[in-house]
Amino acid sequence: MTQVNQSQLRPDGAGLNQATGSGPLKATSGQLEYAAEVVSCHQLNAGTYWLQIYCPAVALSCQPGQFVNLSCSQFLRRPFGVAQVDRAAGIIAIGIQLKGQGSADLAASRPGRALSVLGPLGQGFTLPQPGTEQLSSGSGQPPLLLAAGGGSGLFPLLFALHEARLQGCRTAAVLGFRSRDRVVLADSFRAVCSDGLTLATDDGSLGVRGTVATALAQLELLPGEPEGQNVARAGQAVTVIACGPKPMLAAAASWSRSRQYPCQVSLEERMACGFGLCRTCACQITREGRTEMLRVCYEGPVFNAEEVFPE
Ligand SMILES: Cc1cc2nc3c(=O)[nH]c(=O)nc-3n(C[C@H](O)[C@H](O)[C@H](O)COP(=O)(O)OP(=O)(O)OC[C@H]3O[C@@H](n4cnc5c(N)ncnc54)[C@H](O)[C@@H]3O)c2cc1C
Ligand code: FES
Known part of the structure; x- marks a missing residue:
């Protein structure tokens, strides 16, 4: 696994290996980019699609509430929450609601399309024990x-x-x-x-x-x-x-x-890098009595409700 330093990374994730690359690179933030492949994409209703992606490393390590930042036809990647994981088959699934050109491009994916997947990203839900x-x-x-x-x-x-x-x-x-x-x-x-x-x-x-x-x-x-x-x-x-x-x-x-x-x-803030570098996604969070701008992609996207909506 090759280390890249932060100065090599651009908001679109370039500087990590691309979909045509041979395997994962580890960013200094500890997050990973993988070459992946579309398994299937089908329509759920007029504006919604279900995209399955073969990406065993993300399928294995992904926790509920985490997201992936996907390469698409646009300069910037687009973030999507992981909706389903089949660890044995190495497949993750995401639901896509059509918004603009990035989501439309991903929703038009055919089986076999190469994608670059950055993830799993962010802090997920803490489930009850x-x-x-x-x-x-x-x-x-x-x-x-x-x-x-x-x-x-x-x-x-x-x-x-x-x-x-x-x-x-x-x-x-x-x-x-x-x-x-x-x-x-x-x-x-x-x-x-x-x-x-x-x-x-x-x-x-x-x-x-x-x-x-x-x-x-x-x-x-x-x-x-x-x-x-x-x-x-x-x-x-x-x-x-x-x-x-x-x-x-x-x-x-x-x-x-x-x-x-x-x-x-x-939270689903607009994002650029998706891994904590650019601060595009910074949001006002009140934590331990202090209000500060935290990165939804890195400290979030999951926060305790009272941190986002203090009394
Ligand atoms: C952590 C996270 C998880 C997400 N999970 C999902 C998911 O599971 N399924 C899904 O369909 N979408 C999800 N989104 C939203 C998705 O990333 C955006 O809809 C997508 O990036 C839009 O890209 P686009 O090129 O299609 O549209 P753009 O051309 O970028 O935008 C089209 C319109 O949508 C608005 N828009 C774009 N992104 C957002 C956003 N994040 N919040 C509010 N408005 C926005 C823009 O202001 C614009 O009006 C998630 C976002 C985040 C941050
Ligand atoms: S999107 Fe770049 S810091 Fe969150």
Whole structure:
């Protein structure tokens, strides 16, 4: 593995090896670039795609909430949260919502396309630990991971819920969409939610009418509903994770705070380098009483909710 120093790196990641290179190079930040190959790309709905990439090293080491920065037709790479990992097959999957030329180029990928993958990047979610939290809550119940997501933020939550299930947690999710025809991956989420999936649509065409915030507010009012569950049992340890538009994150943070549930939010700031050099992604974070500009790509993208939305 060859070391490159920071002066050799450009915001687009050039200076690391490119997709045609022979193997991983280790940046001084400790993060890696890999030559990878598209396995498949298929459309989920009008503006959403599912891209599978053969990249065994990232598949092996990636943790829920981390992201990859992908080469594309544009000068700068584009960041995407890892949505699914098949470690045995060496494949990662990402969900792509079409925004501009970079996402459109990646969504048009054909099997065999060479990609340069920088990752896994950033700090992911801290998932509940069944053994210890079960004992400390005194409820005898495994801890519950509740995921709240909307927009392109829902994809990394799938990976987090899957891992939490494997570790023995109970899991539930609240996902928001504009309308019924925008709903994607509902069956995939249902498969990793032991305690129910609640869908919300802005126009009420499916599930709860309104936003993720509306659905969270109603969550405990919907026991037994097909798309809703009374998720939190008495004394059960609950951890909330959220990813999506900022107002949705603020709503999830406020809902969690009012119930004294710890909440982590994943930010999707615009990025350039993706590994801590350029500070394009710096965001105001309040940590240990001090407010400072921290890099979403490096110190984040996952932060404790109170660090992003202090009282
Ligand atoms: C850590 C992280 C994880 C992400 N995970 C996913 C994911 O799993 N799936 C997914 O579809 N997208 C994800 N995104 C967003 C994705 O990176 C952008 O949509 C993409 O880079 C847009 O590139 P583009 O060339 O298509 O559009 P551009 O031409 O760059 O932008 C098109 C429009 O989208 C807006 N835009 C671009 N990036 C962002 C952003 N980060 N936040 C808000 N608005 C933006 C621009 O302002 C512009 O109006 C993630 C972003 C981050 C930072
Ligand atoms: S994108 Fe360069 S420091 Fe975060």
